Amino acid sequence: MxxxxxxxxxxxxxxxxxxxxxxxxxIPLDLAETAAAEGERLGLVIRASAACGTCTPGGSPVxxxxxxxx
Amino acid sequence: xxxxxxxxxxxxxxxxxxxxSTLFNxxxxxxxxxxxxxGTTIGLAExxxxxxxxxxxxxxxxxxxSLIARSPDEQVAADAVSDAGHDLAVVxxxxxxxxxxxxxxxxxxxxxxxxxxxxxxxxxxSARGLRPDHEALTAALGVPVVEVNGRTGAGAxxxxxxxxxxxxxxxxxxxIDPRPRDHELGDELAHAQQIFDWIERVADAALSxxxxxxxxxxxxxxxxxxxxxxVPVFLAVVWxxxxxxxxxxxxxxxxxxxxxxxxxxxxxxxxxxxxxxxxWLESFAIxxxxxxxxxxVSFIPLMAIMFASVTILESSGYLARVAVVADRxxxxxxxxxxxxxPLIVGFGCNVPALSATAVLPHARQRLLTGLMVPLxxxxxxxxxxxxxxxxxxxxxxxxxxxxxxxVSIALVVLFGLAARRTALRDVRPEPLIIALPDYQRPHLxxxxxxxxxxxxxxxxxxxxxxxxxxxALWVLQAIPVRGGHDLADVPVQDSVYGAxxxxxxxxxxxxxxxxxxxxxxxxxxxxxxxxxxxxxAQSYALEDPGSGSTETLGEQVRATVEQTSGGxxxxxxxxxxxxxxxxxxxxxxxxxxxxxxGWRWTAGAAGAQLAMAYALATAVFQVGRLL
Numbered sequence: 001m002x003x004x005x006x007x008x009x010x011x012x013x014x015x016x017x018x019x020x021x022x023x024x025x026x027i028p029l030d031l032a033e034t035a036a037a038e039g040e041r042l043g044l045v046i047r048a049s050a051a052c053g054t055c056t057p058g059g060s061p062v063x064x065x066x067x068x069x070x
Numbered sequence: 071x072x073x074x075x076x077x078x079x080x081x082x083x084x085x086x087x088x089x090x091s092t093l094f095n096x097x098x099x100x101x102x103x104x105x106x107x108x109g110t111t112i113g114l115a116e117x118x119x120x121x122x123x124x125x126x127x128x129x130x131x132x133x134x135x136s137l138i139a140r141s142p143d144e145q146v147a148a149d150a151v152s153d154a155g156h157d158l159a160v161v162x163x164x165x166x167x168x169x170x171x172x173x174x175x176x177x178x179x180x181x182x183x184x185x186x187x188x189x190x191x192x193x194x195x196s197a198r199g200l201r202p203d204h205e206a207l208t209a210a211l212g213v214p215v216v217e218v219n220g221r222t223g224a225g226a227x228x229x230x231x232x233x234x235x236x237x238x239x240x241x242x243x244x245x246i247d248p249r250p251r252d253h254e255l256g257d258e259l260a261h262a263q264q265i266f267d268w269i270e271r272v273a274d275a276a277l278s279x280x281x282x283x284x285x286x287x288x289x290x291x292x293x294x295x296x297x298x299x300x301v302p303v304f305l306a307v308v309w310x311x312x313x314x315x316x317x318x319x320x321x322x323x324x325x326x327x328x329x330x331x332x333x334x335x336x337x338x339x340x341x342x343x344x345x346x347x348x349x350w351l352e353s354f355a356i357x358x359x360x361x362x363x364x365x366x367v368s369f370i371p372l373m374a375i376m377f378a379s380v381t382i383l384e385s386s387g388y389l390a391r392v393a394v395v396a397d398r399x400x401x402x403x404x405x406x407x408x409x410x411x412p413l414i415v416g417f418g419c420n421v422p423a424l425s426a427t428a429v430l431p432h433a434r435q436r437l438l439t440g441l442m443v444p445l446x447x448x449x450x451x452x453x454x455x456x457x458x459x460x461x462x463x464x465x466x467x468x469x470x471x472x473x474x475x476x477v478s479i480a481l482v483v484l485f486g487l488a489a490r491r492t493a494l495r496d497v498r499p500e501p502l503i504i505a506l507p508d509y510q511r512p513h514l515x516x517x518x519x520x521x522x523x524x525x526x527x528x529x530x531x532x533x534x535x536x537x538x539x540x541x542a543l544w545v546l547q548a549i550p551v552r553g554g555h556d557l558a559d560v561p562v563q564d565s566v567y568g569a570x571x572x573x574x575x576x577x578x579x580x581x582x583x584x585x586x587x588x589x590x591x592x593x594x595x596x597x598x599x600x601x602x603x604x605x606x607a608q609s610y611a612l613e614d615p616g617s618g619s620t621e622t623l624g625e626q627v628r629a630t631v632e633q634t635s636g637g638x639x640x641x642x643x644x645x646x647x648x649x650x651x652x653x654x655x656x657x658x659x660x661x662x663x664x665x666x667x668g669w670r671w672t673a674g675a676a677g678a679q680l681a682m683a684y685a686l687a688t689a690v691f692q693v694g695r696l697l
Contacts, residue, residue: 005266009503015295015394017506020288028273028280031169031266034135036505038173038262041138043431045503046411 008035009044077125078237081150083178084162085171086133089190091115092220093162094130097229107146114146122234129156135170137177138258151181158236159183160229163215165195168202168277169269175211176265179243186236187215188229200277207276212244245271287508291391300395307388308475311379313468315372320460320467322371327622330364350558354544361611362540362604367529369453369603374525376452380418381520385512389414390504397502405486406430407502409439413482416446417475420659424666434497437667441675442486444655444663447478449528450599454650457603461624462631462643474647481652481682539601543567543594543608562609571609580688581649582635582642582695587627592649598656641694645687652683 004027011021011032022032039045084090095102098117107114115130131150132143139145151159159178163171179185187207195201208215214232218225242248245268249261293299338360342352383389393414397407408430416423423443427436447455455474459467490497546567550560562568563586571590578584578592587609595602603623610626621629628639635642654676655663663672 003263003267004270005263008266012505013501013503015291015391015398015504015506017287017291017508019285019508020291023284023288026279027270028169028277030167031269031273034170034173034269035266038136038138038266039503040505041136041140042259042262044259045505046408 004031005035005038008032009039012036012039012045076123076237077127078121078157079127079129079155080119080121080233080237081156081159081183082128082130082162083147083151083159083174084133085135085164085167085174088133088162088164088171089220090133090162091130093188093190093218094128094220096220096223096226098128107150110142110146112142112146119230121230121237124234124237126233128160134174136173137181151178151183154182156183158186158233158240160186160188160233162188162190165189165192165202166198166200168200168207169273172269172272173265175243176246176268177261179246180249180261180265182248184236184240185213185243186229186232186241187211187213188225189215189217190220192217193219200280202276207272210244210272210275213241285508287387290509291506294388294391295394297398300391301399304392304395305476307383309469309472311376311383312472312475315375315379316456316460316468316471319372319375319456323368323456326368326371327364330360330368331622334364335360350548353548353558354541357611358540358544358547358608359537362543362601362608363537364607369456370525370529372453372456373449373528374521376449377521377524378517381517381524382512385510385516385520387507387509390506393502393504394506397504400483400486401501403483403487404490405483406435406439406497406500408500409435409442409486410502412439412443413446416443416448417478419448419450420444420446420655421662424659424662427666432497434494435500437671438486438489438494438497440663440666441489441671442482444659444675444679445478445481445485445652447475447651448599450656451650453600454595454602455647457606457624457627458643458647461628462640470644470647474651477648478651485682539594539597540604540608542597543590543601543605546570547608579634580691581645581684582638582691583631583646583649584634585630587630588634588646592653595650596654596657598658599650602650635691635695638691638695641691641697644694645691648690649683649687652686653680654683655679 004025007025008018008021008027008031011024012018016024018032018036019029021036022029025032036045082090082094094115094117097119101119102115102117104113105116106112112132114132117128117130119126119128129150131147134144134147136144137148137151139148150156161171161175161178163175175185175187189202189204189207192201204215204217214236216225216229216232218229246265294303335356338355339352342355347355380389383392393410396410396414400410401407409427412423412426412430415426420443423446424440427439427443430436430439451474452471455471456467459470459474463470547562547565548558548560549566550557550564551566551569553561553564555561555564563572567590568586571586571593574593575584575586575589578589583589587606590609591602591605594605606627607623610623631639631642631646654660660672660676663675
């Protein structure tokens with residue numbers, strides 16, 4: 001990956017938040033956030049809550065205790 | 071002199087909440103109607119607007135952040151933009167988040183539509199020091215940019231004149247090559263990269279550099295995501311959670327257990343005797359239901375504290391950091407970092423964790439992760455650890471339970487490494503790329519709702535799955551196989567349940583656990599891990615129903631294990647916990663694994679797990695009793 005998008009992806013892969021990536025790269029915060037969101041649409045980025053939706057506490061008993069269920 | 075009137079179709083495109091619909095209402099007034107988008111039931115607002123000499127049909131598209139659609143609404147917007155039947159797109163740009171708006175503008179331009187930009191929120195942007203330079207923005211985009219205010223109508227006339235002109239001149243965005251829409255990932259990625267490079271150039275030209283300030287989140291992350299500090303901090307946090315949980319919950323659990331064993335059992339006994347209920351019914355209700363379900367329900371205070379702790383960690387944003395820290399550790403040993411999210415879910419419940427492997431893109435990665443999931447210690451196993459830790463290590467229960475989670479993590483890693491070096495050699499690790507949220511203070515109401523939802527779910531499970539399992543166990547305990555007893559009037563040792571457990575118990579001797587109560591609870595635990603404690607309680611309650619014993623379940627288990635271990639009860643207790651952690655997944659997990667990976671992988675992994683658990687628990691007891 002190249003350019004601004006690739007640079008944001010590299011920063012996220014290194015464990016930085018979009019805010020920290022924007023600061024480090026000197027780009028607007030909403031540009032870094034948009035890159036993260038588009039990376040998610042393209043299947044490159046996982047949101048912290050990506051596993052949510054596989055279960056819902058109210059809907060399925062087996063989800064009791066799931067630390068990521070909302 | 072009159073001029074000929076022309077007609078045109080213009081799309082209004084933009085992000086959600088940028089004032090697009092307000093602008094649409096301002097431009098079209100009452101001349102609106104709602105139509106279904108072609109081939110869908112999604113309603114689109116369509117209105118007529120006079121732009122100079124042109125009668126414009128203005129279509130207000132659903133707000134979207136991207137034309138790579140993820141919802142039916144976004145798909146409607148994407149389809150409309152690529153439809154050559156529309157003459158022009160007015161793209162609404164939010165001056166307070168220009169880059170985000172420019173991304174959609176770039177995609178519209180790539181689709182080949184002529185464009186006019188309408189700049190909104192300029193007053194807010196000015197207040198925040200983010201206002202773009204209008205001239206520079208117009209020059210960088212190469213298309214007209216009109217400042218508008220949908221609420222006041224400011225700029226509406228200028229927009230009309232500009233659109234009229236643009237319908238003739240068909241302005242194209244500078245720096246973006248129009249390309250037909252395609253759906254190949256490689257192409258979409260290349261297009262995204264090109265558009266982001268273009269946005270960076272436009273933003274450089276039109277925006278003042280933002281002051282890069284370090285936030286509190288950044289400062290906290292410097293410590294928590296540090297490769298050397300991150301793991302120790304995480305372990306300390308988890309240890310503190312277990313210390314808090316066991317210390318605070320112990321008296322509450324004792325109170326709940328006393329309530330079940332005392333007043334509840336007493337009242338049920340009195341009621342059944344008053345109704346002259348038959349002996350089998352009394353046995354079922356007191357020794358079966360109340361003993362079995364009550365033992366599990368007494369864990370509710372503990373679960374509530376545990377859920378509250380986890381919810382705080384989750385809603386604060388810390389849990390996402392754990393995934394990042396763990397990802398680095400996983401990659402260091404050649405495992406896929408993206409497996410972390412399903413594995414974290416597995417510490418709640420293994421079944422949804424298997425579903426969560428869907429976040430992994432390749433089938434072999436999903437298989438490897440799905441085989442590792444049953445070794446993550448689910449919440450149901452926590453009830454067993456707590457009973458045993460408080461029984462055998464009363465002063466250090468929290469630390470022992472914490473240790474069980476470390477063993478779980480170690481087993482996951484070892485199993486993963488073994489699989490990567492044998493049957494799944496072809497799986498290539500890839501990094502986890504995660505969008506970390508800023509840290510947040512947990513919201514009290516959200517916290518309360520989250521804890522409530524999870525406790526209700528736990529109770530519902532106790533009231534259904536466990537109830538059914540306990541009833542099934544009671545039936546097995548009521549069928550005699552030796553001693554010439556009558557149905558439902560049989561010492562539990564002479565029942566199908568007791569005889570089977572007695573036959574299996576010697577296999578547990580190398581772990582110091584040669585006892586039918588324990589063997590029965592382990593077999594029952596395969597149905598659902600929550601049943602393990604209930605089955606233990608039920609076995610002891612039915613063994614001597616008339617004794618009026620005041621011993622707690624823990625004391626009864628301790629007395630049994632003292633005998634079976636030859637005095638090394640601590641080592642045997644630890645072996646018991648290790649075996650419960652690793653021996654076999656519950657039925658629901660096995661069924662889900664079979665559905666996802668087939669019988670061969672499921673049976674092979676379960677067999678490997680059982681052998682590993684047996685060897686490990688035996689080693690723990692044999693070494694432990696020498697210490």
